[in-house]
Amino acid sequence: MTIERSPRHFEEELAQLKGRLLEMGGLAEDRVQSAVRALVERDLTLVEKVLTSDAAINQLHVEIDDRCFKLLALRQPMAVDLRAIVSAVKINTDLERVGDLAINIAEAVARYLEHPPVKELIDIPRMAVIAQDMLRDALDAYVRHDVALAQAVLDRDDELDTLKTLVFRELLTHMLRDQATIEPSLDLILISRHLERIGDHATNIAEDVIFMVSARDVRHHQQDDAGH
């Protein structure tokens, strides 16, 4: 990658950067989807695939950081452009963590599949869909500088929280009724928490978007809610 010094290329470089972030978001989302599909379909081969295929996302992570630093150093952007590039550094970190969380989910799935199924899985796949939607919307909001869409992402966080609580209560009932379900239930609880954290990363991105566009800091105007 070379970054030319002519100012007229700045917009193009920024567009490329955004394209790479979308690509990274797509990879991260795929990995989450695969990990949860492996759970639902009890597919150990797919688990293995998630566990061993993080090279692409890691490479993109390093490349995006590199692009950001070069843009900051060579272009010395101001105002919204400056915020867009610093946000890209942060979003890049969030997406890399989402990739790591897909691995954590796959590890829990591998353990879960050593036991008979505890229950039919309904809420966890639903959580996965919501978390992926939030992630995709947050990235779209970043690319389009769309504050309304970013705000919509923030508003969905409660859905994940509610489902996480449902999952927890239902599994607790199983654990109390039948001790053979304790160990696999723990892994389902962990998976629901990993999905919740993916939603948190989408929320971080959405907050960055609002800050980037409006230079308004929304991060400490909402109540955290992080219980069971």
Added chain:
Amino acid sequence: MTIERSPRHFEEELAQLKGRLLEMGGLAEDRVQSAVRALVERDLTLVEKVLTSDAAINQLHVEIDDRCFKLLALRQPMAVDLRAIVSAVKINTDLERVGDLAINIAEAVARYLEHPPVKELIDIPRMAVIAQDMLRDALDAYVRHDVALAQAVLDRDDELDTLKTLVFRELLTHMLRDQATIEPSLDLILISRHLERIGDHATNIAEDVIFMVSARDVRHHQQDDAGH
């Protein structure tokens, strides 16, 4: 806060920024320490205090971000200074999350204290001490540009992982033996995971320090290990 345009003040502004980050780190560490002390001493008043006293850290979070953006826009730093300021934005985020994790711990402690103690607590307070040490060392490494100290932080992550596994196995035994311990044991497992995540944030900071000083990316050269 005003940032003067004269270049001779840049070093001073950077030193001030680092001082604020250390202050934020101290606040985050205090909150973690209080949350775990509340657990060990079964002190509900202290739990309540952790749950309601995050205003200072949130305010500092916004102020540090503001300082970073002003420095980037007005000073247009290059090379290691540029990396130091972008790292500060990221470290600021990590420290804010540590503050949030202290709240998560306090919430789990509040639930845990509704039950009789499951066991004597040894490994969890030990995890808390390690996580706090890692955090402090990572911030010291940032301020002093000390790559060796940052590397030492990365090396300690395995200690937390080992303790987390010990905690998990021991609590699983309790849960299998006596179903009255299931619910409080779950909260202890959650607390151990929150502490592990605090260690992860210290690790992130240490990786940023190595990148800042040497422009070398160590993030994808080590194996992630994130099981039970």
